Amino acid sequence: SMIVRKSGGEVCSIDFNGTAPAAAKAVHEYGWLAAGVPGVLAGLQTALDQHGRKKFDQVVKPAIKLARNGFPITKSVATAIKAAKERFSKDPGSAKLHLRKGQPLGEGEIFRNPDLAAMLETLAAKGRVDDFYQGGIAAKIAAAFKAHGGLVTAADLAAFTPLAEPPLILGWQDHLIHTPPPTAGGLTVLQALNTLKALGWEKMDFKDPLTTQTRVEALRLAWHDWLTLLGDPG
Secondary structure, three states, X not given: OEEEEOOOOOEEEEEOOOEOOOXXXXXXXXXXXXXXXXXXXXXXXXXXXXXXXOOHHHHOHHHHHHHHHOEEOOXXXXXXXXXXXXXXHOOHHHHHHHEEOOEEOOOOOEEOOHHHHHXXXXXXXXXXXXXXXXXXXXXXXXXXXXXXXXOOOHHHHHHOOOEEEOOEEEEEOOEEEEEOOOOOOHHHHHHHHHHHHHOOHHHOOOOOHHHHHHHHHHHHHHHHHHHHHOOOOO
């Protein structure tokens, strides 16, 4: 999701979090059954159409370059890849990206995604992302889901629509904080901040370990609520 501040000061949000396929009936954490309809491309295209000054084929160039030439893997990403090695090894596409000769890519190694670069180039040539949702690329995505036991269909892709939503707002000292509503995670941030605000956290001694512990507990409570109480309002 995205927050956009217009030149006149008005703030709006665009919700383009991925959605579950129409056939989904249970929650899966990994694999093809866990994947929903990707929303990022549609959301960024909407942002460009409504608020941008440049065209898609211009702004996508840095992403194409990064995907083709790659970038060094950081320590935290290397740790995450290592932890997911077993899951990645079960899927040829994931293994191709994250493993090299069967071993996880390590810190400092170059991560490349040439297939993503080629797909983005195809979209750039068309000048829009529409083909990803209602064209040849969408058909390939749907076919891959069907072949691997996933649930996303061509109809799911075609039906995806980013939503313009009023942002959630919280006053913090002399500032107004805006965030998209759920399913974006901003409400969790606002809940943690509101808890700290009620406790007078900004007036605490920042050298006191209790101040840090207060922040940790506020985040812990907010995150627990997100996991147990929040979901897609739709």
